[in-house]
Amino acid sequence: MDPVALQLGAGAPFANVEAYLRRALFFLVAFVVVYLAGKLVVAPLVRRTLDRRGFEAGVTGLADSLVAVLVFFAALAVAFMAAGFPSFLTAAATLGGALALAVGFAAQDLIGNFVAGVFILKDRPFEVGDWIEWDDTAGRVEDIDLRVTRVRTFDNERITVPNGELANNPVTNPVAYDTLRQKFVFGIGYDDDIDEATDCIVEEAEAHAGILDEPAPSVRVEELGDSAVGLQSHFWIEDPDRSDFVRVRSEYVQAVKERFDAEGIDMPYVHRLLTGEVEVLEDVAGD
Structure with a gap:
């Protein structure tokens, strides 16, 4: 056997290991750089923007969660591209799209309440502590979540109302003004x-x-x-x-x-006067 070919064959496994290590290093470095940039730059910038516009804590908390998820997936995508695996991203995107479609059909009401909660927190038709009325029900708002609003009735009962019900129906807020x-x-x-x-x-x-x-x-x-x-x-x-x-x-x-x-001013109540006559018939039985 040719000594040169034998030497190349013996060094092939080490070359593969070196290539895998290089890809792993590229993956790690790219992931860390993008993730830290998102956490230290993008997330604080989004939070400051929302705070400056006066959004509620629920909206800013939601934005923080969404930004964290987006930063993670962006870092993962860039890391796979840097490591030389673009086909993995295509497969992951296809799978993620299919899963998102299935989850969307299965959780339409949940997503609708979630979106309604965002608009309630943004538009502020009512706030925590307000007294509201809707669908022959009334109570004081105790908590506004992204999915439901919790209301304490005047009988000291708690009602958990889906946000979609409050966002899509008329709600009276008697204490909204001065x-x-x-x-x-x-x-x-x-x-x-x-x-x-x-x-x-x-x-x-x-x-x-x-x-x-x-x-x-x-x-x-x-x-x-x-x-x-x-x-x-x-x-x-x-x-x-x-x-x-x-x-x-x-x-x-x-x-x-x-x-x-x-x-001496009278406050009368309704009177009903029944008139008529009663006829009594006497049946005398004879012999």
Whole structure:
């Protein structure tokens, strides 16, 4: 056998090992460089941008997670390319696309709630601590997650609401602004003086410390009912909170009721008068 060929054959395994080590080194160096660049440059830059735009902590946390995943896969892709394995990236991309499609079909509702949570955190239709109403349900928001919102009802029950339900349906937020208008209908008798009753309602509103003087309280004739004339009172409350404006309304209604009693103004309730006659038939049995 040729000595030169024998020598080349003996050195071939060492050459293969050297090539594998070189590829491993390229892979490691490329992965570390790209990963550190993403963690130390890209991730802080994204977080500062979101913080500067005033996004909620939930959105910035989501962005941090997404950036971390993207940085990892970018580092992995660059490392495989540096090591000379581009075919691996093609296969991984195909497999990842198929998996993403399957997961997307299987988790449509979950993804929809996730996206809705992002928009709730971004648009801020309500915040933690607000009182909200939707679909005949009401409560105070305790926590806004990326998938669900947790609400404590006024019966001290916790409701876990999917974000999609709150994002795709009308939600009332009575405490979103600095002031809140309230209204209540007082019924007086047809024989009572409407102007006198109106003065009593307005004066009691002006005397209550929790009701604003501006805008001023007002009263309008709302309806002519079966047994009463309905006078609707409009009044405004500053810095509304459920424990405040419910209490203020209750105290105000009680004060008007007591004032009506003192002034002799009737607050009638519905009466029903049944009329008719009863015919009694007596059947006398004869012999």
